[in-house]
Amino acid sequence: MLRLINKIIALSGKYKWRIYVAFVFSFVKSMLLKAPVCLSFLALNRFLERRMTPGYCVTLFGMMAASVILQIIFQNIADRLQSGAGYLMFADLRNELGVHLRRMPMGYFTEGNIGKISSVLSTDMVFVEENCMTAIAGLMSDIFAEIIMILFMYYINPVLGVAATIIAAGMLLVGKGMEKETLADSVTRQEQSENLTEAVLDFAEGMGIIKTYNLLGKESKELSGNFQKSCDTNIGFEENHAPWQRWMGIAYGIGTVATLVSGYAMFANHMISLGYFIGLLLFLFDLYSPMKVLYSQLARLTVMNSCVDRMQEVFEEMELPNDGTRKISESKTHAGNEIEFKNVDFSYGKKQVLDQISFAVKPDTMTALVGPSGSGKSTIASLITRFWDVTGGTVKVRGVDIREVPLAELMDQISMVFQRVYLFEDTIYNNICIGRPDATEEEVAEAAKKARCYDFIMNLPDGFQTVVGEGGSSLSGGEKQRISIARCILKDAPIVILDEATASVDVDNESYIQEAISELCRGKTLLVIAHRLNTIANADHILVIENGRIVQRGTHDELVQCEGVYRNFVNVRTRMKGWSA
Numbered sequence: 075m076l077r078l079i080n081k082i083i084a085l086s087g088k089y090k091w092r093i094y095v096a097f098v099f100s101f102v103k104s105m106l107l108k109a110p111v112c113l114s115f116l117a118l119n120r121f122l123e124r125r126m127t128p129g130y131c132v133t134l135f136g137m138m139a140a141s142v143i144l145q146i147i148f149q150n151i152a153d154r155l156q157s158g159a160g161y162l163m164f165a166d167l168r169n170e171l172g173v174h175l176r177r178m179p180m181g182y183f184t185e186g187n188i189g190k191i192s193s194v195l196s197t198d199m200v201f202v203e204e205n206c207m208t209a210i211a212g213l214m215s216d217i218f219a220e221i222i223m224i225l226f227m228y229y230i231n232p233v234l235g236v237a238a239t240i241i242a243a244g245m246l247l248v249g250k251g252m253e254k255e256t257l258a259d260s261v262t263r264q265e266q267s268e269n270l271t272e273a274v275l276d277f278a279e280g281m282g283i284i285k286t287y288n289l290l291g292k293e294s295k296e297l298s299g300n301f302q303k304s305c306d307t308n309i310g311f312e313e314n315h316a317p318w319q320r321w322m323g324i325a326y327g328i329g330t331v332a333t334l335v336s337g338y339a340m341f342a343n344h345m346i347s348l349g350y351f352i353g354l355l356l357f358l359f360d361l362y363s364p365m366k367v368l369y370s371q372l373a374r375l376t377v378m379n380s381c382v383d384r385m386q387e388v389f390e391e392m393e394l395p396n397d398g399t400r401k402i403s404e405s406k407t408h409a410g411n412e413i414e415f416k417n418v419d420f421s422y423g424k425k426q427v428l429d430q431i432s433f434a435v436k437p438d439t440m441t442a443l444v445g446p447s448g449s450g451k452s453t454i455a456s457l458i459t460r461f462w463d464v465t466g467g468t469v470k471v472r473g474v475d476i477r478e479v480p481l482a483e484l485m486d487q488i489s490m491v492f493q494r495v496y497l498f499e500d501t502i503y504n505n506i507c508i509g510r511p512d513a514t515e516e517e518v519a520e521a522a523k524k525a526r527c528y529d530f531i532m533n534l535p536d537g538f539q540t541v542v543g544e545g546g547s548s549l550s551g552g553e554k555q556r557i558s559i560a561r562c563i564l565k566d567a568p569i570v571i572l573d574e575a576t577a578s579v580d581v582d583n584e585s586y587i588q589e590a591i592s593e594l595c596r597g598k599t600l601l602v603i604a605h606r607l608n609t610i611a612n613a614d615h616i617l618v619i620e621n622g623r624i625v626q627r628g629t630h631d632e633l634v635q636c637e638g639v640y641r642n643f644v645n646v647r648t649r650m651k652g653w654s655a
């Protein structure tokens with residue numbers, strides 16, 4: 075349990091001192107909580123010794139009243155300090171986690187970690203945020219209270235103090251067993267919660283396919299199977315925990331009776347006075363209750379412990395190194411290459427997908443990447459934006475190795491238009507502004523006009539202030555695509571990477587998208603993952619990729635002259651009137 079406190083304090087960053095101060099207040103509050111009983115004990119002894127005076131009596135009552143008032147004040151201050159610290163600390167942690175996730179390689183998000191991230195960000199963080207400070211305050215207060223009670227036993231009689239220490243140690247042992255069992259179970263419980271989140275996300279994301287292929291029964295079964303497992307895990311957790319709670323109750327009972335019997339034996343043998351024996355009775359039922367209360371919170375604390383561990387696991391995931399300090403030259407008229415790949419190898423885990431890729435892209439030219447599905451075109455494009463780092467060779471932008479440049483600076487140079495467009499659940503205006511947050515309204519409108527989306531936006535009831543659904547779900551595919559192009563036009567980065575859409579959109583939308591793309595690419599260096607013959611034929615340079623290697627390169631006219639993969643593709647494409655990669 076102390077480890078949990080350490081972990082929370084380690085996470086608390088700049089609020090650490092606030093939490094320490096709250097601990098001091100909690101400690102004082104715990105002492106004040108016991109003050110009325112201690113004062114009653116003193117009064118009782120005075121009375122039995124026939125030394126009670128009215129003045130002494132008034133003083134004791136005054137002290138009692140003061141201790142109650144002070145206890146309320148201290149409790150209030152500790153609560154405010156702690157709960158405030160909890161929410162502030164988690165606001166910072168969420169931001170830190172956001173920054174950390176942004177710096178992680180794309181691979182982390184595609185390797186089955188989405189369920190984990192969602193469950194950490196929603197379930198785990200919310201649980202710890204809402205519970206950590208009250209739980210720690212309770213924990214600290216119980217520990218302090220138990221120490222104070224045992225010290226008081228030493229004050230009554232050292233032998234009673236030793237007996238109370240032994241009994242408390244016995245309860246601690248039971249607690250340790252309980253902690254071990256609960257800890258193991260809470261890990262399983264958290265894993266199940268992660269699986270459940272993953273299953274729910276899968277179900278929601280795949281709803282289109284589920285309906286089309288009539289998989290509702292099968293997928294629902296899978297989801298309800300996960301609900302059932304989650305329910306079983308939670309019941310199992312409670313069932314395993316309950317016997318330990320009973321053992322703790324038994325230890326508490328035995329401890330209380332043993333202390334009472336020892337106290338009475340000492341009183342009967344004149345080792346302690348009647349006053350002290352009555353004092354012992356005053357404390358008896360409170361003597362081990364902090365311990366019992368503390369362990370009744372164990373389930374909550376161990377779940378919190380696993381939540382904190384999982385949060386830390388995500389925080390400890392390696393980020394893409396971002397310690398580069400070099401600047402990319404702003405000059406676009408330099409004689410060198412805008413993009414350069416030199417002997418680039420790349421593997422996803424153990425699977426090598428790029429092998430000795432070398433090419434250069436001159437400023438203000440268009441280079442098309444063509445080749446069969448799975449040949450490595452998207453991977454080449456994603457290495458330029460450092461979604462992953464190369465496993466061999468170098469990628470340079472304007473002569474600078476991109477690993478030596480701060481990521482933010484690299485991203486300023488590049489716009490990407492993906493096939494699959496994602497819009498945030500926000501206004502259209504804000505979705506376009508992502509390209510350049512400090513843009514003026516006129517600039518946003520201008521970008522929308524160039525991307526051929528101004529008219530349809532203005533026809534929406536709330537215009538630019540229309541809120542689009544999650545992922546842009548309330549707009550058509552072509553409309554989303556044009557908004558994403560407006561975003562890139564606003565960004566005005568010198569390099570544009572374009573993953574040309576394979577899915578056909580209606581004729582109107584297609585011509586609008588082509589016009590929007592022409593606007594975006596004016597005066598830019600363009601790298602296109604090309605699927606349309608028109609685009610490919612217009613490229614200044616074509617790279618034909620097969621099995622992760624460049625097998626042909628040149629212009630369209632040069633490549634159709636010679637036998638090879640490219641000519642075959644063009645023939646098939648011409649025959650089928652559709653590029654079949």
Ligand SMILES: Nc1ncnc2c1ncn2[C@@H]1O[C@H](COP(=O)(O)OP(=O)(O)OP(=O)(O)O)[C@@H](O)[C@H]1O
Pocket residue numbers: 181184422425427445446447448449450451452453454655
């Ligand atoms: N995140 C990933 N993890 C593991 N393997 C991957 C990952 N992404 C792609 N691959 C594999 O790498 C190879 C190259 O994929 P890539 O997407 O670059 O090809 P592509 O030419 O762009 O294909 P397409 O035209 O179908 O988009 C493929 O074999 C693919 O299965």
